[in-house]
Amino acid sequence: GGGGDDDTGASPKETDKVAYITAFGAVGRDSFAWVAKEKGYFAEAGIEVDIKKGAGNAPNLTALKAGQVQFASLDFTGAVIQAGKGEFTDWRAIAAVHQQTLISVMTTKDTNISSVQDLAGKTMATGKGSVTELLFPAYAKLAGLDPKSVKIEGVQPTVLNGLMTSRQVDALGTFLLSRGALAAASKKEVVVLPYSDYLRDLFGNAIITTPALIEKDPDLVRRFNGALLKGLQYSIDHPDEAAAILNKAEPTYAVASGVGEITAMTPYVKPAGGAPIGAMDEQRVARTIAILQGSGLMPAGLDPKGVVDFSFVPKS
Amino acid sequence: MTDKTTDAGPRRLWFNAGLPALGVVLALALWWLVTIAFGIEPFWLPAPSDVVEAFLRLPGHLTEQAGMTLMTTAVGFAIGSIAGAAVAVLFAASSTIERMTMPLIAAINAVPKAALAPLLIVWIGLNTQAKIVMVVLLCFFPVLVSTMAGLTSVPNDLRELSHSLSASWWQTFVKVRITWALPQIFVGLKVASSLAIIGAVIAELTNPDRGLGAVIVSSSQSADTPLAFAALTLLALMGAALFYLVVAMERILVPWTRAISS
Amino acid sequence: MTDKTTDAGPRRLWFNAGLPALGVVLALALWWLVTIAFGIEPFWLPAPSDVVEAFLRLPGHLTEQAGMTLMTTAVGFAIGSIAGAAVAVLFAASSTIERMTMPLIAAINAVPKAALAPLLIVWIGLNTQAKIVMVVLLCFFPVLVSTMAGLTSVPNDLRELSHSLSASWWQTFVKVRITWALPQIFVGLKVASSLAIIGAVIAELTNPDRGLGAVIVSSSQSADTPLAFAALTLLALMGAALFYLVVAMERILVPWTRAISS
Amino acid sequence: MIKIAGLSRTFQGKSGTVDALHNIDLDVGNGEFLAVIGRSGCGKSTLLRIVAGLIPPSRGEVLVAGDPVTRPRRDVAMVFQRPALLPWRSVRENVMLPVEIFRWPRAKHRDHAQRLLEMTGLEGFADRLPHELSGGMQQRVSLCRALIQRPKVLLMDEPFSALDALTREELAVELQRIHIQLGTTVIFVTHSIQEAVLLADRVAVLSARPGRVRELVDIDIPRPRSFGHNAHLEEVAAASAELHQLLLGEHLPETPAAT
Amino acid sequence: MIKIAGLSRTFQGKSGTVDALHNIDLDVGNGEFLAVIGRSGCGKSTLLRIVAGLIPPSRGEVLVAGDPVTRPRRDVAMVFQRPALLPWRSVRENVMLPVEIFRWPRAKHRDHAQRLLEMTGLEGFADRLPHELSGGMQQRVSLCRALIQRPKVLLMDEPFSALDALTREELAVELQRIHIQLGTTVIFVTHSIQEAVLLADRVAVLSARPGRVRELVDIDIPRPRSFGHNAHLEEVAAASAELHQLLLGEHLPETPAAT
Ligand SMILES: Nc1ncnc2c1ncn2[C@@H]1O[C@H](COP(=O)(O)OP(=O)(O)OP(=O)(O)O)[C@@H](O)[C@H]1O
Numbered sequence A: 001g002g003g004g005d006d007d008t009g010a011s012p013k014e015t016d017k018v019a020y021i022t023a024f025g026a027v028g029r030d031s032f033a034w035v036a037k038e039k040g041y042f043a044e045a046g047i048e049v050d051i052k053k054g055a056g057n058a059p060n061l062t063a064l065k066a067g068q069v070q071f072a073s074l075d076f077t078g079a080v081i082q083a084g085k086g087e088f089t090d091w092r093a094i095a096a097v098h099q100q101t102l103i104s105v106m107t108t109k110d111t112n113i114s115s116v117q118d119l120a121g122k123t124m125a126t127g128k129g130s131v132t133e134l135l136f137p138a139y140a141k142l143a144g145l146d147p148k149s150v151k152i153e154g155v156q157p158t159v160l161n162g163l164m165t166s167r168q169v170d171a172l173g174t175f176l177l178s179r180g181a182l183a184a185a186s187k188k189e190v191v192v193l194p195y196s197d198y199l200r201d202l203f204g205n206a207i208i209t210t211p212a213l214i215e216k217d218p219d220l221v222r223r224f225n226g227a228l229l230k231g232l233q234y235s236i237d238h239p240d241e242a243a244a245i246l247n248k249a250e251p252t253y254a255v256a257s258g259v260g261e262i263t264a265m266t267p268y269v270k271p272a273g274g275a276p277i278g279a280m281d282e283q284r285v286a287r288t289i290a291i292l293q294g295s296g297l298m299p300a301g302l303d304p305k306g307v308v309d310f311s312f313v314p315k316s
Numbered sequence B, C: 001m002t003d004k005t006t007d008a009g010p011r012r013l014w015f016n017a018g019l020p021a022l023g024v025v026l027a028l029a030l031w032w033l034v035t036i037a038f039g040i041e042p043f044w045l046p047a048p049s050d051v052v053e054a055f056l057r058l059p060g061h062l063t064e065q066a067g068m069t070l071m072t073t074a075v076g077f078a079i080g081s082i083a084g085a086a087v088a089v090l091f092a093a094s095s096t097i098e099r100m101t102m103p104l105i106a107a108i109n110a111v112p113k114a115a116l117a118p119l120l121i122v123w124i125g126l127n128t129q130a131k132i133v134m135v136v137l138l139c140f141f142p143v144l145v146s147t148m149a150g151l152t153s154v155p156n157d158l159r160e161l162s163h164s165l166s167a168s169w170w171q172t173f174v175k176v177r178i179t180w181a182l183p184q185i186f187v188g189l190k191v192a193s194s195l196a197i198i199g200a201v202i203a204e205l206t207n208p209d210r211g212l213g214a215v216i217v218s219s220s221q222s223a224d225t226p227l228a229f230a231a232l233t234l235l236a237l238m239g240a241a242l243f244y245l246v247v248a249m250e251r252i253l254v255p256w257t258r259a260i261s262s
Numbered sequence D, E: 001m002i003k004i005a006g007l008s009r010t011f012q013g014k015s016g017t018v019d020a021l022h023n024i025d026l027d028v029g030n031g032e033f034l035a036v037i038g039r040s041g042c043g044k045s046t047l048l049r050i051v052a053g054l055i056p057p058s059r060g061e062v063l064v065a066g067d068p069v070t071r072p073r074r075d076v077a078m079v080f081q082r083p084a085l086l087p088w089r090s091v092r093e094n095v096m097l098p099v100e101i102f103r104w105p106r107a108k109h110r111d112h113a114q115r116l117l118e119m120t121g122l123e124g125f126a127d128r129l130p131h132e133l134s135g136g137m138q139q140r141v142s143l144c145r146a147l148i149q150r151p152k153v154l155l156m157d158e159p160f161s162a163l164d165a166l167t168r169e170e171l172a173v174e175l176q177r178i179h180i181q182l183g184t185t186v187i188f189v190t191h192s193i194q195e196a197v198l199l200a201d202r203v204a205v206l207s208a209r210p211g212r213v214r215e216l217v218d219i220d221i222p223r224p225r226s227f228g229h230n231a232h233l234e235e236v237a238a239a240s241a242e243l244h245q246l247l248l249g250e251h252l253p254e255t256p257a258a259t
């Protein structure tokens, strides 16, 4: 624990200590946390941040629930499903990292799959129980493909690239940012079919915290959010520097891979219509919930306010 | 020492069945108490009742998945143990081969199998064979090491005896060394029995198409800790059963050790 | 048999260092040949040269991470082995306790540690302790089982001797049973040495903040197989080193076994 | 000192039970030297094991110094039929084992150990491990280990069986000396009638399966005795012949022994 | 049959080397019965082990039937000083072990095994495991195991040491019978001068550390011999006295033995 121990929250001299967990490991898309730290944004906000490497939605929500971290980054859509099913409800999003979901179908050129429709009769591997797998029927239907015509292999995410490269499957359901890795592995041109082509209302990653902390120290939440988003902004503005900062924290992650990921995700970070970075609006969240309910992924009754605290979300 | 006149029937039953049962009951009670006393949420640590309930939600499915895991485990355990023992025999036959390959085997064995699981799938495929190979990899080493130790622990008396009879290497092996090594081989088999189950589940976590590993994956995705615990409990039961099966085999195959030692 | 007059210096050196080196060289050659002959891409199976290159990209960092993994491994191995041996002693002291708890331990041990890793993080935290606990969990059982086997294998001669001297349970234990059990305990330690490294890496894969496990995670994220293999190779080296450290300890502590058996 | 009353012992095995001892009554006086002879497998070792408190009798009881024997006593030392040396301890350390276990001061007994090793001709082998010794040498180590205890009662199971005639005689002389000096009560199992006659005050002759006391023979030859001095040649010859006859007598079933 | 020439053997240990045997020359004729006596630790077992091909000599060589001994031969059987029984095999199966190893037909030798067990008084224990036997019984099993091989050469290391006088005599008679009937060459290590005189054609007396052949004594008493019949009492007494003297003589350093 340790975060927000300061009951009064009045004394600005005192630095707050919090822990933050990235969405998944230390990769380009999560570099902004290290950037915010390295650039001193957290320090300016009077916060000392311990950055931990995440391992996906369930572990991150667990860490948050156990009080081992106060803030987390994770896939918003997946988290909403978990909230809707009542599995994890003790969290609120305070900003969106990606305005559009990054999940997509990915394949290599030689499979001759160039559109969703081409997937009929093929085999596709996805992370077992992942959002990619759960949303595929909705995505396929919107794209005019019978979801049952595709054979889905649910596996551990780490084996995906290997399966594609060894052509044990014809396509992957994965994050589009792993495109570079797949290209490197298969040495082939990669074809990406983002879910966001049809599912426009889904957010990608979001930053979340607990309702308890919001209640106890809203100022800390606000300061943290601001600093982190500043880091995000700086990262997409200076991908090379961001990748270099990340490489310092994680030398085994090549700078080039970092630059590639950050550049690839830049269009997804900037909101349409000039809204500030991190923005989320209630209508879109409601539509997200509706899509998820409509696909039978969760029961009805979830209120957008139950997953997002709009008072912290940056507004234009 | 060698003669236990007091080992009456009921006492023995109590010792061999009553005490273990008591131990399990006490552990369950403690578990239950802890969950109640500290008001622990089922998400962190479900009470035994939650676990039973989770099991009763899907008894057929869980049993079926358990059966699949057990199959993988059993086949892999058998292959791995036989392979381990066979390589130990090879090493016993040729210390040159042993010196050349044992360091490599020790090295390869230290490579985390969990890190190898994705590679296995890529090399072998999304099938049961890849899972069995994982089990084999985990069982192999303990049986190898313990068999080697057993084969080299034959007392000089007996070695000289078979030597003086001009027994061939193979005869010495079959009639003296293997039997003498059995108690130690069983140490390896006991350790391997647990590792076999672990191997099967690691493989199932990587390719969660079936088995209790798949149940754990899907229950952790839905934060259904009681269900995950139901699967873990089945695995634990399986582990204890396999362990005591090995112990029973030992009692049948090497009754003489208990007579000459204590 | 007991007297090896032919064990000259150079022959011995060749046996203890030359042959293992030869084995490693042959294995490397084979590996290299396979990658070249079948034109295997580095993503599947990098050639030894690719791995060396990957290592040379970040020698300092990799060494540092290896050091961290080694620390976790060593501390966990020590704690786990001592705990395993201690519980074995407890079981040797009271067969009632043994009967009550051994089935439970066998059951718990069969629960896949990989599935427990997330729970450990929840219970203990995202810290080194959780990692050490994982290592301890993996080392405990082999040492327990082998120590138990060793302690119950004391020949009746020696048991009667210490009994006839009215030695206390503890004296018998210290002066006869433990020493007699040492060769078997070392079987457990050898198996545990490999498992310790595996445990450390499983923990690091689950919470990849440091260590070679973290290197494997991050290299798999960027499909940098050569780097992953560099980490795996370091782990393998560590495993072989730890294994032969245990073997060396055995030679020093129990020289007499090789004299009375073969 | 030792009172054995109605002692029986059976062993249960997979292929039936063995009556090893049947209804043994025997009193051994304080400081008495009792030799036990009998055919191989007649229960001599079993008798010693029961007196030592190592195994319980099936029926009957044994008193040592008035107390029923339920477990081994520190004032009773045993020389086993097999040497039972700890393979990892040097000869000296094997001899010192009882000193360690009794928590006696080591320093005080080191000399004693050294004297015993000299007495048994092992002084050059004190630092060797048991496997480097010959069979007879191992047996002598186990003898030293019993003697260092200076026990009130010494139970010896064929302690000289692996020794040559000469060593045997030397050690027999030493044993007599110790027996007389310390007043040790000794039960001495042997296959050598000569040894029994030389050493014992009384000889118990056991009959085989089930082992019973066939006869108790008093040896009334003045001490110290030795093979060399032929002072009491006739008595020795007579006693030997009687014992020989008793052992032989077993061939005639149910015939009470008559000398 | 057996030719031992310039045989020496040293053992290297951590605490120095031991000269176990030094420059032994010995010829054993075909069908001869050679007894070996000597003080405990003088190298008798080592000598047998070298003749059996179990350990190599440090110097010199051994020929059996004209061939240098480099490893054990199937026509040479050994009775070890310790019984060395397989603990998981019944008495019968232990006796049958050589038959199995030589791949002889089991059925043909089962009767032989049974006869040997009867001869050694073990017929009731055929199905028991070794740990259920007394020390002397175990020794008899190992004797049976050697005899079932019907070897040309029989090497026996104190085979009767754990047996009572009576059993010893019975088995000595049987051994003589076998030796005469089959023409077996025997080397027989013993601590009993009586046994040596009873059984041997010649007795080799070894001196201790390093073991050398002190003297070879011919025993010219007509066979069959036995303890019971006092036909050649005087010769027996004379031979015994001579051997005794030779053993004793060791005390006087470097004195050549004189009878
Ligand atoms: N394996 C060994 N290592 C070192 N020394 C040995 C070994 N075997 C025998 N010796 C030494 O060699 C000498 C002769 O031993 P050996 O067993 O041949 O004697 P032995 O005549 O058979 O004695 P005993 O009558 O007591 O059986 C002894 O001093 C012994 O210490």
Ligand SMILES: Nc1ncnc2c1ncn2[C@@H]1O[C@H](COP(=O)(O)OP(=O)(O)OP(=O)(O)O)[C@@H](O)[C@H]1O
Binding pocket: B002, B003, D011, D012, D013, D018, D019, D020, D038, D039, D040, D041, D042, D043, D044, D045, D046, D047, D081, E131, E132, E133, E134, E135, E136, E137, E162, E163, E164
């Ligand atoms: N542990 C045992 N289990 C079964 N039977 C046993 C056991 N110990 C001894 N016996 C039997 O008891 C009988 C007496 O054995 P014991 O060892 O007392 O004989 P012994 O007189 O010492 O013989 P020896 O002179 O050969 O040493 C034997 O028939 C033996 O088979």
Ligand SMILES: [Mg+2]
Binding pocket: D044, D045, D046, D081, D157, E134, E135, E136
């Ligand atoms: Mg006995």
Ligand SMILES: [Mg+2]
Binding pocket: D134, D135, D136, E044, E045, E046, E081, E157
């Ligand atoms: Mg000997």
